[in-house]
Amino acid sequence: MAELKGACIFGQSGGPTSVINASAAGVIQEALKQDCITHVYGAAHGIRGILEENFYDMSKEDPYELDLLKTTPSSALGSVRYKLKNADEDETDYKRLLEVFKKYNIRYFFYNGGNDSMDTCNKVSKYMQKVGYECRVMGVPKTIDNDLWGTDHCPGYGSAAKYVATSTMEVYHDARVYDKGMIIVLEIMGRNAGWLTAASAIAAYKGAGPDLIYLPEVPFDMDKFIEDASALYKKNGNVIVAVSEGIKDKNGKYISEYGSDLAKTKDAFGHAQLGGLASTLANILKEKTGAKVRAIEFSLLQRCAAHLGSLTDVNEAYLAGQMAVRYAVEGKTDYMVAFERAEGPEYKCNIKLVNLTDVANTEKKVPLEWIKKDGTGLTEDFIKYALPLIQGESRPPMEDGVPRFAKLKKVLATK
Amino acid sequence: MAELKGACIFGQSGGPTSVINASAAGVIQEALKQDCITHVYGAAHGIRGILEENFYDMSKEDPYELDLLKTTPSSALGSVRYKLKNADEDETDYKRLLEVFKKYNIRYFFYNGGNDSMDTCNKVSKYMQKVGYECRVMGVPKTIDNDLWGTDHCPGYGSAAKYVATSTMEVYHDARVYDKGMIIVLEIMGRNAGWLTAASAIAAYKGAGPDLIYLPEVPFDMDKFIEDASALYKKNGNVIVAVSEGIKDKNGKYISEYGSDLAKTKDAFGHAQLGGLASTLANILKEKTGAKVRAIEFSLLQRCAAHLGSLTDVNEAYLAGQMAVRYAVEGKTDYMVAFERAEGPEYKCNIKLVNLTDVANTEKKVPLEWIKKDGTGLTEDFIKYALPLIQGESRPPMEDGVPRFAKLKKVLATK
Numbered sequence: 001m002a003e004l005k006g007a008c009i010f011g012q013s014g015g016p017t018s019v020i021n022a023s024a025a026g027v028i029q030e031a032l033k034q035d036c037i038t039h040v041y042g043a044a045h046g047i048r049g050i051l052e053e054n055f056y057d058m059s060k061e062d063p064y065e066l067d068l069l070k071t072t073p074s075s076a077l078g079s080v081r082y083k084l085k086n087a088d089e090d091e092t093d094y095k096r097l098l099e100v101f102k103k104y105n106i107r108y109f110f111y112n113g114g115n116d117s118m119d120t121c122n123k124v125s126k127y128m129q130k131v132g133y134e135c136r137v138m139g140v141p142k143t144i145d146n147d148l149w150g151t152d153h154c155p156g157y158g159s160a161a162k163y164v165a166t167s168t169m170e171v172y173h174d175a176r177v178y179d180k181g182m183i184i185v186l187e188i189m190g191r192n193a194g195w196l197t198a199a200s201a202i203a204a205y206k207g208a209g210p211d212l213i214y215l216p217e218v219p220f221d222m223d224k225f226i227e228d229a230s231a232l233y234k235k236n237g238n239v240i241v242a243v244s245e246g247i248k249d250k251n252g253k254y255i256s257e258y259g260s261d262l263a264k265t266k267d268a269f270g271h272a273q274l275g276g277l278a279s280t281l282a283n284i285l286k287e288k289t290g291a292k293v294r295a296i297e298f299s300l301l302q303r304c305a306a307h308l309g310s311l312t313d314v315n316e317a318y319l320a321g322q323m324a325v326r327y328a329v330e331g332k333t334d335y336m337v338a339f340e341r342a343e344g345p346e347y348k349c350n351i352k353l354v355n356l357t358d359v360a361n362t363e364k365k366v367p368l369e370w371i372k373k374d375g376t377g378l379t380e381d382f383i384k385y386a387l388p389l390i391q392g393e394s395r396p397p398m399e400d401g402v403p404r405f406a407k408l409k410k411v412l413a414t415k
Numbered sequence: 416m417a418e419l420k421g422a423c424i425f426g427q428s429g430g431p432t433s434v435i436n437a438s439a440a441g442v443i444q445e446a447l448k449q450d451c452i453t454h455v456y457g458a459a460h461g462i463r464g465i466l467e468e469n470f471y472d473m474s475k476e477d478p479y480e481l482d483l484l485k486t487t488p489s490s491a492l493g494s495v496r497y498k499l500k501n502a503d504e505d506e507t508d509y510k511r512l513l514e515v516f517k518k519y520n521i522r523y524f525f526y527n528g529g530n531d532s533m534d535t536c537n538k539v540s541k542y543m544q545k546v547g548y549e550c551r552v553m554g555v556p557k558t559i560d561n562d563l564w565g566t567d568h569c570p571g572y573g574s575a576a577k578y579v580a581t582s583t584m585e586v587y588h589d590a591r592v593y594d595k596g597m598i599i600v601l602e603i604m605g606r607n608a609g610w611l612t613a614a615s616a617i618a619a620y621k622g623a624g625p626d627l628i629y630l631p632e633v634p635f636d637m638d639k640f641i642e643d644a645s646a647l648y649k650k651n652g653n654v655i656v657a658v659s660e661g662i663k664d665k666n667g668k669y670i671s672e673y674g675s676d677l678a679k680t681k682d683a684f685g686h687a688q689l690g691g692l693a694s695t696l697a698n699i700l701k702e703k704t705g706a707k708v709r710a711i712e713f714s715l716l717q718r719c720a721a722h723l724g725s726l727t728d729v730n731e732a733y734l735a736g737q738m739a740v741r742y743a744v745e746g747k748t749d750y751m752v753a754f755e756r757a758e759g760p761e762y763k764c765n766i767k768l769v770n771l772t773d774v775a776n777t778e779k780k781v782p783l784e785w786i787k788k789d790g791t792g793l794t795e796d797f798i799k800y801a802l803p804l805i806q807g808e809s810r811p812p813m814e815d816g817v818p819r820f821a822k823l824k825k826v827l828a829t830k
Contacts (some may be wrong), residue, residue, distance in 0.1 A: 016592045018585075045594045074588035081593070165817050166722050170433075173820065174719035175490035176494070177431045179460045185714075206817055275692075280451050299711045300599075304589035307581050308722055310816065390816035401725065401805035402621055405588065 004134060006107025007039035009055060012142075013046035013080055013113035013120065017156030018144045018163075018306040019317035020112060020146035021406065025069040026321025027110050027140065028058045031191070034329050037108060041413050046080035046111070047120055051096050053103075060411040068406035070314055071396035073306035076408055083116060084123045087130070094127045097271055101135060103415055108136050108328050114143035114154070115361055117338055122356035125334045136328040139336030139356055140320050144303045146195035149362035151338035156303075158313030158389035161199035163305040164188055164298060165390060168203035168210065171296060172240060181237030183229065183285050184290040187278035189302055190244045192216055193365045196302070198243035198403070201378035202386060210377075211239050212324040216246035217366050218375035220255050225281075226288050228376065233289050241285075245277055256280070295366070307403055311392025316349065323351045347388035419549060420599060421522025422454035423740070424470060428461035428495055428528035428535065431687060432571030433578075434732040435527060435557045436821065437775060440484040441736025442525050442555065443473045449744050452523060456828050461495035461526070462535055466511050468518075475826040483821035485729055486811035488721035491823055499538045501543070502505075509542045515554040516543070516550060518830055523551050523743050527736070529558035529569070530776055533751055537722040537771035540749045552793035553739040554751035554771055557732070559718045561610035564777035565769035566753035570735055571718075573728030573804035576614035578720040579603055579713065583618035583625065586711060596652030597707040598644065598700050599655070602693035604717060605659045607631055608780045610718070612659035617801060618792035625792075626654050632781050633790035635670050640696075641703050643791065648704050656700075658694055722818055726807025732762065739765045762803035 010027045012020055024042070031040045040058040043049035056077070058066070067078055087094050100106070109128075111121040118139045125137035141148050146157035168186060175184050188197040194215025203209030210233050214220055220243075232239045247255045256277040278295035286293040320337045327335065335353035342348040370382040396403035425442045439457070446455045455473040458464035471492070473481070484491055502509050515521070524543075526536040527603055533554045548672045556563050560739040561572035580781035583601060590599050592797035603612040609630025618624030626647050629635055635658075647654045671692035701708040735752045742750065750768035785797040811818035 012592075016589055065715055073585050075592040078594065079592040085615070162816055167716055167720070169817060169820070170488050170719040170721060171715050173487070174431055174715045177490040177494040178429075179463060179493065202815075202817060206815070208820070213728070239685060279691075294715065296714045297712070298708065300586050300589045301711070301716070304585040305582070306585060387815055392816070393810075394815060395808075398808060400617075400621070400802055401577055401807070402584060402617060405584070405623070 004038050004107050004136065005036045005038060006105045007041060008037050008108030008110065009041040009050060009106050010110040011043035011044055011046040011049065011112065012075040012077050013111060013117035014143065015303065016073065016075040016079055017142055017144050017303050018309055019156050019314050021069040021072045021074070021076045022314045022317035023112050023140050023142060023155060023321035024076060025066055026318040026323055028066055030322040030325040032059060032142055034325065036329060039104070039309060039413070041104070041106070042077045045078040046082065047084065048080045048082050049078070050100055051093060053100055055413050056335060056410045057413045059228060061408055065406045065408060068396070068404065071306055071309065071394060072319060072405040073304040074270055076135045076406060081116070084120050087123065087127050097124060098128070101133060102251060104413070107134060110138050110140060110324050112140040112142050114145060114148060115363060118148065119360040121336070122360040125356055136333035137356070138324040138333070139359065140324045141336055141338065142317070144196055145193050147193035147363045147365065148359060149364045150336065150359045151340060152341045152349060153389055155313060155317035157195060158310035159305070160196055160302050161202070162390035163302050163308050164196060164199040164312045166308060167201035167298065168200045168242065169206060169208040172203060172208040175240065181233070182294060183233055183239045183282065183289065184241070185246055185278040185282040185293070185295050185335040186210065186240065186242045187276055187295065187297040188242060189298070190216065191246035192363055194244045195366055197242055198366055198378050198382055199258065199386060200242040201382060202390070204280045204377065205383050209240065210242040212241045212376045213378065214243045214247050214376065215371060216244050216248060216367055217368060218371055220247040222249065222255070226284065229285055230289050233291050241281065243281060263271055264378050307395050310390045310395035311394040312389060314394040319351065418451050418523050419551065420451045420453060421520045422456060422522050423452045423523030423525065424456040424458055424465060425525040426458035426461040426527065427490040428526060428532035430718065431488065431490040431494055432557055432559050432718050433574045433724055434571050434729050436484040436487045436491045437729045437732035438487070438527050438555050438557060438570060438736035439491060440481055441733040442464065442740055443481055445737040445740040449740065451744060454519070454828070456519070456521070457492045460493040461497065462467050462499065463495045463497050464493070465515055466508060468515055470828050471825045472828045480821045480823060483819065485733060486721055486724065487820040488719040491821060496531070499535050502538065502542050508777065512539060513543070513546060513548060516548065519828070522549060522799060525553050525555060525739050527555040529559050529560065529563060530778060533563065533771060534775040536751070537775040540771055542790060551743040551748040552771070553743050553748070554595065554774065555739045556737050556751055556753065559611055560605055560608050562608035562778045562780065563774060564779045565774045566755060567756045567764060567794050568804055570728060570732035573725035574720070574723070575611055575717050576617070577725045577805035578717050579611060579614040580617035581723060582713065583615045583657065584623040585620060587618060587623040590655065591653045596648070597705065597709060598648055598654045598697065598704065599656070600693040600697040600708070600710045601625065601655065601657045602660055602691055602710065602712040603657060604713070605631065606661040607778055609659045610781055612657055613781055613793050613797055614801060616659040616797060617805070619792065619796050624655065625657040627656045627791045628793065629658045629662050630781055630786060631659050631663060631793065632783060633786060634665040635662040637664065637670070641699065644700050645704050648706050654751060656696065658696060658739060660694060712723070722810050724809035725805045726809040729809040734766065742768060750753055750830060
């Protein structure tokens with residue numbers, strides 16, 4: 001493959017994670033080393049930054065600060081949720097992208113994100129091919145939801161899972177100190193796939209986790225839930241329930257919508273159960289059992305807790321970015337970097353490439369055979385899958401007792 | 416002072432913290448070393464465990480597990496919220512305590528907790544004095560609220576403050592990734608004293624914290640709040656607000672009660688703002704500004720996050736327990752162990768003793784001169800006070816990627 005000389009641009013897209021900046025460090029540091037890459041640009045707010053010619057010259061950054069990106073949560077360059085129209089319907093954005101690519105001689109495009117971002121990446125790749133503009137396009141996977149197709153797992157998941165497992169264990173201990181028990185409902189992110197909620201099963205595996213775990217992969221039956229939770233409360237005095245924000249009933253209706261419905265009808269539950277899904281469920285259980293209840297949402301905390309990162313995850317996130325650059329320089333294009341778990345007793349993941357066409361917009365859910373028959377927990381197969389992903393400790397350097405995160409200069413690129 | 420030979424009993428009381436077990440380790444390990452202490456008992460659920468003759472023989476525990484208590488959150492022995500009546504009104508509980516003390520020859524009583532627990536400790540101390548039963552009574556301070564009188568600060572506060580500061584910084588970074596901004600309202604524990612909410616000012620001091628911080632020490636003015644937050648949103652596009660759960664209006668009414676009032680009147684705000692205080696405020700701001708909003712409650716997480724402990728705090732919690740035993744053995748009684756900050760540029764705290772009578776039920780609030788004039792933040796004096804308390808990293812040993820917490824055998828004491 002002939003050497004392709006030109007600039008590269010990198011963008012972050014979709015919901016941030018605590019390791020998306022580790023992938024940024026991987027891409028940027030590797031790209032800065034490559035002779036054929038003349039400029040390394042970082043797009044402000046992903047694809048929008050390119051459309052608006054708003055991107056940074058990464059060579060202007062202090063190498064120490066770039067290194068700190070490995071332990072800095074959130075999207076240092078800014079993220080975006082922007083869906084490109086299909087090129088055959090509306091070519092406007094694509095023409096503009098091509099214009100910018102030509103102006104800056106951008107020959108490498110790296111895009112870091114989840115399903116929607118891989119769709120963007122795929123569309124850009126196909127358009128550049130169609131118009132015959134030589135540009136190597138590589139997707140770098142990222143999502144705490146762990147729902148990208150074609151990869152064993154996604155960078156971002158391991159750290160979020162470690163946070164969920166650890167915090168669930170801590171809450172478990174806190175929740176049973178009094179002589180009178182209580183019911184706790186934990187709400188965990190994951191609209192369509194239950195991977196992150198499933199991570200609470202690691203706490204249960206360690207003897208300090210939820211009694212009941214509900215994923216969106218299985219229809220949620222409110223009556224059965226109330227029955228199960230009430231029985232456990234009667235038996236043990238303490239109950240912890242973990243629910244994915246995206247659980248739905250058998251008609252496909254989100255349980256999170258039940259709260260406002262209950263309020264509208266002003267029924268026996270009164271108005272108290274309003275708020276998020278966890279509050280709704282906690283208050284229903286309070287009504288039914290008389291128990292003291294508490295609803296806890298891990299909220300943004302679960303995706304930005306860099307102070308409790310999985311070292312395995314951080315290293316893999318970096319590697320994914322680094323390998324995207326190396327493969328592109330070698331001549332590969334139109335792929336997403338993915339992980340393939342090697343056989344054998346020791347955890348080992350190899351990098352492979354998957355076609356962007358295949359990965360764009362395809363969701364990978366928790367396999368039903370890893371969910372217990374009654375839909376209230378995970379099997380050992382899931383634990384075996386998940387445990388290696390949360391191993392090792394990553395945390396930012398601490399300064400004055402709090403994390404020292406990367407501070408970028410963000411020098412705008414000019415032409 | 417003549418040597419006093421006999422058993423000791425230790426109890427944990429009130430809301431747990433991530434370091435209350437470090438004080439337990441201090442008391443238990445020190446007591447096990449003392450020749451004059453014949454037995455070391457740990458009360459199940461504090462004073463109730465003594466009343467019910469339900470306590471454990473701590474000498475039966477594995478020393479390694481006792482050591483793990485230093486990094487195990489929550490109350491390993493179980494806590495309690497039980498208020499002793501005044502002895503001159505109802506002597507029942509006291510007679511029972513005396514009976515148990517005599518039966519087991521308990522001559523040392525160590526009680527670990529906050530305001531209410533020091534009240535219990537004080538009452539027990541005074542009763543034993545009155546009836547002439549020789550028993551040395553020492554209080555060991557603990558509370559994330561940091562509101563105990565007579566001590567520079569309380570064990571438990573530093574770790575909770577470190578969690579609040581760190582998590583606030585992480586949320587700050589997560590909250591500003593998109594090109595469209597948002598308003599975040601963080602709700603932090605502290606019903607009457609704003610110490611823990613004030614810890615979010617450390618994040619602001621580090622350039623990644625709340626724009627507005629509201630403590631219960633200052634009456635909360637809803638109109639001014641809406642005005643200030645709206646102006647900041649208009650100016651910056653991103654706003655973070657930190658509120659103490661206990662903020663009240665000028666009539667002393669909790670702002671957390673506004674939510675259900677609004678729902679009852681079914682006014683313009685509709686029902687959406689229900690839930691906790693943070694949701695109420697977030698939804699009011701959404702209504703007024705049209706901003707995307709998110710309410711985050713640190714909930715139990717802020718008091719059980721042993722994975723992010725302050726080493727200074729853990730060491731001091733241990734020391735408080737250890738010194739309580741040493742002082743009691745030396746003949747001291749009727750005191751609470753307290754911290755006194757030494758003068759000088761380097762942080763150093765000495766142990767002192769304060770009378771239980773003085774400390775029982777007295778609350779220490781954030782000094783008004785440490786709160787900014789307009790009531791929306793903290794001064795540098797607070798930062799200077801708080802920073803030393805969050806220094807150093809304490810975390811449990813990790814096993815399989817998650818914390819390994821202490822597992823006690825809890826062998827019941829028998830007579």
